[in-house]
Amino acid sequence: MQTALRTSLPETELPSRANFVPHARVVHEERTAHTGGRPLSIRGLRKSFGANEVLRGIDLHIPAGQFVAIVGKSGCGKSTLLRLIAGLDEIDAGSISFGGDVQPEDIRVMFQEPRLLPWARVLANVEVGLGRDRASSDAHARAEKALSEVGLADKRDQWPSVLSGGQKQRVALGRALVSRPRVLAFDEPLGALDALTRISMQRLLERVWRDQGFTAILVTHDVSEAVALADRVLVIEGGRIAHDVTVNAARPRQRGSAELASLEGSILSHLLSADDRT
């Protein structure tokens, strides 16, 4: 059921987790002040698909506003974890709790494909991210602001078909940002972009995250991207968090610095040694 809903709904129009996954064990803690990101606590999270036990007990606390990257070999369960956090799939056991009520606009997901509506102009595509607030009198102004934040104010009246791949992803980012989410989950958002566009998008992601303070969770295959962007890199192996690596490098990050290269090397060696064991 979730798969069908995922493809039929624009990803930014996510219903609240509690409504979307009726049986998910979501803990609603006391509502906190509406500032910046939300903290996230995961306890004993398990998820299987038939006999395939993908997540076997994830325990994790992410403080509000932290930027976390999730890496691991293909099929280890990175996207599954992200989908559970976003309420797009049902938990088998354990709990995921946010620091307050989870409103539909609080959690957004950005995927590798921009998933723009081809029949709607750029500004209208961004307005989709406002969900039920699309009808509000300031919807245009909010969408225009989000478009400016991603550097595409001049494309507001264009059709998606005339945009480059990088520009489409910027529109998708604007659509994700327009509701001022507290948690923004990225599933390989830059995976289809060329190397230069990818670096410029990484800088944009870092800038909007620093400006807005949301909690960021990035699934990526690219370990250099993980250490360039994240405060913390989690390595998933055997259905659990096998390594939890803090990245203390100053921001904005100097890509290619010895510090990041050394961290990248050590995370890659974890991943490769995991590969040797399988």
Ligand SMILES: Nc1ncnc2c1ncn2[C@@H]1O[C@H](COP(=O)(O)OP(=O)(O)OP(=O)(O)O)[C@@H](O)[C@H]1O
């Ligand atoms: N809806 C589903 N039904 C059945 N199996 C699934 C489903 N979604 C994921 N899986 C399986 O769960 C495992 C983890 O998949 P997931 O997509 O989370 O891995 P991943 O680490 O994100 O992989 P990749 O890096 O290749 O994108 C895989 O074995 C996959 O086949």
